[in-house]
Amino acid sequence: MISERFMHxxxxxxxxxxxxxxxxxLLIALGIAVLMSGQAAAESCAELREQHGEDHVSIHxxxxxxxxxxxxxxxxxxFVQNKHVYVSRSDxxxxxxxxxxxxxxIPEDTEFNGENRPKIIVAxxxxxxxxxxxxxxxxxxxxxxxxxxxxxxxxFETPRTMNDDGLMTGHRFDxxxxxxxxxxxxxWIDKRDLDAASARNESYPxxxxxxxxxxxxxxxxxxNFRVSRNxxxxxxxxxxxxxxxxxxxxxxxxxxxxxxxxxxxxxxxEGEVTGLNRATVDDWYINACPHHGPTMVQADAEGExxxxxxxAGNLHSGIHYGRYDMASxxxxxIIKVDGxxxxxxxxxxxHDDTLFIVWKGFNGIASQxxxxxxxxxxxxxxxxxxxxxxxxxxxxxxLVSSEHGVxxxxxxxxxxxxxxxxxxxN
Amino acid sequence: MRIRSxxxxxxxxxxxxQSFADNIQSFGTxxxxxxxxGFADKPFVVSLxxxxxxxxxxxxxxxxxxxxxxPSFPLLLISTDSIENREExxxxxxxxxxxxxxxxxxxxxxxxxxxxxxxxAWHGELPRSYFYAADHSFTAHSGILTREKLMEFFSSxx
Numbered sequence: 001m002i003s004e005r006f007m008h009x010x011x012x013x014x015x016x017x018x019x020x021x022x023x024x025x026l027l028i029a030l031g032i033a034v035l036m037s038g039q040a041a042a043e044s045c046a047e048l049r050e051q052h053g054e055d056h057v058s059i060h061x062x063x064x065x066x067x068x069x070x071x072x073x074x075x076x077x078x079f080v081q082n083k084h085v086y087v088s089r090s091d092x093x094x095x096x097x098x099x100x101x102x103x104x105x106i107p108e109d110t111e112f113n114g115e116n117r118p119k120i121i122v123a124x125x126x127x128x129x130x131x132x133x134x135x136x137x138x139x140x141x142x143x144x145x146x147x148x149x150x151x152x153x154x155x156f157e158t159p160r161t162m163n164d165d166g167l168m169t170g171h172r173f174d175x176x177x178x179x180x181x182x183x184x185x186x187x188w189i190d191k192r193d194l195d196a197a198s199a200r201n202e203s204y205p206x207x208x209x210x211x212x213x214x215x216x217x218x219x220x221x222x223x224n225f226r227v228s229r230n231x232x233x234x235x236x237x238x239x240x241x242x243x244x245x246x247x248x249x250x251x252x253x254x255x256x257x258x259x260x261x262x263x264x265x266x267x268x269x270e271g272e273v274t275g276l277n278r279a280t281v282d283d284w285y286i287n288a289c290p291h292h293g294p295t296m297v298q299a300d301a302e303g304e305x306x307x308x309x310x311x312a313g314n315l316h317s318g319i320h321y322g323r324y325d326m327a328s329x330x331x332x333x334i335i336k337v338d339g340x341x342x343x344x345x346x347x348x349x350x351h352d353d354t355l356f357i358v359w360k361g362f363n364g365i366a367s368q369x370x371x372x373x374x375x376x377x378x379x380x381x382x383x384x385x386x387x388x389x390x391x392x393x394x395x396x397x398x399l400v401s402s403e404h405g406v407x408x409x410x411x412x413x414x415x416x417x418x419x420x421x422x423x424x425x426n
Numbered sequence: 427m428r429i430r431s432x433x434x435x436x437x438x439x440x441x442x443x444q445s446f447a448d449n450i451q452s453f454g455t456x457x458x459x460x461x462x463x464g465f466a467d468k469p470f471v472v473s474l475x476x477x478x479x480x481x482x483x484x485x486x487x488x489x490x491x492x493x494x495x496x497p498s499f500p501l502l503l504i505s506t507d508s509i510e511n512r513e514e515x516x517x518x519x520x521x522x523x524x525x526x527x528x529x530x531x532x533x534x535x536x537x538x539x540x541x542x543x544x545x546x547a548w549h550g551e552l553p554r555s556y557f558y559a560a561d562h563s564f565t566a567h568s569g570i571l572t573r574e575k576l577m578e579f580f581s582s583x584x
Contacts, residue, residue: 113478138514140480233480287569289479290551312549312568341547342538362538364546393535413535 043416057081057100059088060416063112064395067409067419069402070122075419076153077409078120078130083107085118085132087153093407094419103147103156109135111142111172114345114396115236115293119176121184127217128153131162131176131186140233142172144188148218162212164224165192170207173293175237181244183269184218187211187237189251193229206230206254209237213269225271228263230254236293240305242266248326250279250296250307258285262294262309264324277329280322282313295348296324297355297401299377303327306378308337308346308357319346319359323378333378338370349399349406356406356422358387358397366391369410371422387422390414448516448525452509452533458543461502461530462562469583470500472556473571474544477507477514479552481570483522488573490522503529504544506537506552559583 045061052058059065062079069075075090077097084107086100103118104110110118111133118132128149133142147159163171170191177185190210197204209227214220232252242248246268253263255278264279284290292310299306303326310319318339322331337346342362349356354373361368369388372381387408394412399422401407411417451457473489475482492499503524505515509531519525532540541548545566548554555571557579558564565579 138477138517140478234478285569286551288481288551288553289476290549291478292549292551310549312551341549342542344549362542364542365539367536367538391536391539393537 044414045416057086059097059100062086064117065411065417066117066119066398067400068120068122069400071124073402073404076120076122076128078118080110080112080118083110085110085130087120087128089153101153103130104159111135115291116173119174121176121178123178123217126152129176129184129218131174133172133174136168140170141168142170144171144174146186146218162186162221163190167192167195169195173236175239177239177247179241179245179247183245184214185211185247185267187239187249189231189233205257207233209251211267215269227265227267227273228253228276232260234289234291238294238296240296240298245269248305250294252293258287260284260286260290275326279307279324279331280309282311282316284311284313292344295346297348297350299323306348306355307331308348310344319343321357321378345396347397347399349401351401351406356399358399358408360397367394369397448512449528450512450515451528451530453504453530453540454533455539455543457530465500467560468500469560470502470558472502472504474504474506474552474554476505476552477518482553484570485553486522486524490524493527494523505531507531509533
């Protein structure tokens, strides 16, 4: 414990020193037009390992981090390292982080990759809520895990398995969302129906989408409810609010056994699934794992959603954006965001009247973190801007929004973990 | 002293052969170009797979049978998983009797560049396969590579 605290102090100090030099270098090297507030405190894991050894646990070394801001504007980040989920907090928007707290005491084969990462939400009353997927065999089986902290992240309850079928089958790609009214939705890709069909010798394309709801911030959950059969098996599920108590989700769904486009639906707290419809018509005929999940945020008009997705279909190829209307069942203002090969993994967020989209491109040498903004509800967009270039490995970019703004949450070998405010264009 | 060093050397050899008991090679940014050069004026098939890809298993099963029937079938089998997870890949390859042949695993965390070195137009979906004709003009295929598709490739190349 003492050494952990000591390491943390060293990490904080070196952050402060290295951060200044690096922020200048970044600015010069990239000539960024859009700027982020604060110092670039990101630190690469390689540097930390040199100082503290190979097993050093840090937000900059952890796999597939995801972030949230609590009601007081404090940043919480969950990441995976050495078969444990860890949580670290920052009270200054990512300048300094608290020593990571181990969430699961017993090691688990926790999934951590672009499409599969731990999710973290902090309720207004302070409960820290977490979900993730734990792999249970090399054959695509997994369990949806949930835990929470009721002492402000000091300790966590023993993780619970949320899929209630007791089957050794696929339960993966979890998504977690807390509505303003306090209903906690946990949804995932589930293979119980595939198993049942196989047992009857029936063919069954893909997997299924299931969910469960908690009305007491994770103390108890409902039974599992099915949203849809025949989902694609390997893409993250996007989730956004619908009214006060419900959520809308967007996922890759199999149509006509061969097409992998997207479906949308509204989930209610008692298992009601409404508005189930095809959201994208790309005609991507593929019997493969795209590993490219969609993103969505609520638009201003009721029942409208900004959505972005990747497809290599006959009708749409590349990253696309559209505004889906639940009432008409149609997406409008569809544009191709980036059709260059290697472009993927878009993420949307909104603040005031500005809609942000970030994604990753690749030009043959470097990965580029790209961004565009729209100030008219997605009708028109700014030119794409490159926020960062890196010639080393990097995670999918994520966005976190609060009443203060939109923040980029991104992990890369070169810059470590960064949490940066994206400024609005004037 | 000499005997001791010989003994030590053999123990070390034993240890090193044990830790690389599989037939998996590192796939880096220049590997694909090198492998292609090894097939100069010859047709070959590339199959890209991952431990995390269900449809890939169907393709691996077909390729396992194919290699059993024709051990000389020109196949480049490449896993896009990190070579650090080689045990898991070997476990799966064993299931399809593909552990006996040389195959490759991604050995650079910057996977975008490795993908690009194989095909700049590939989005990363799996399984992905390529049929290279003798003049190395190629056809790409996303989704499960079936025996029929493979035959179609070979017959159209003739």
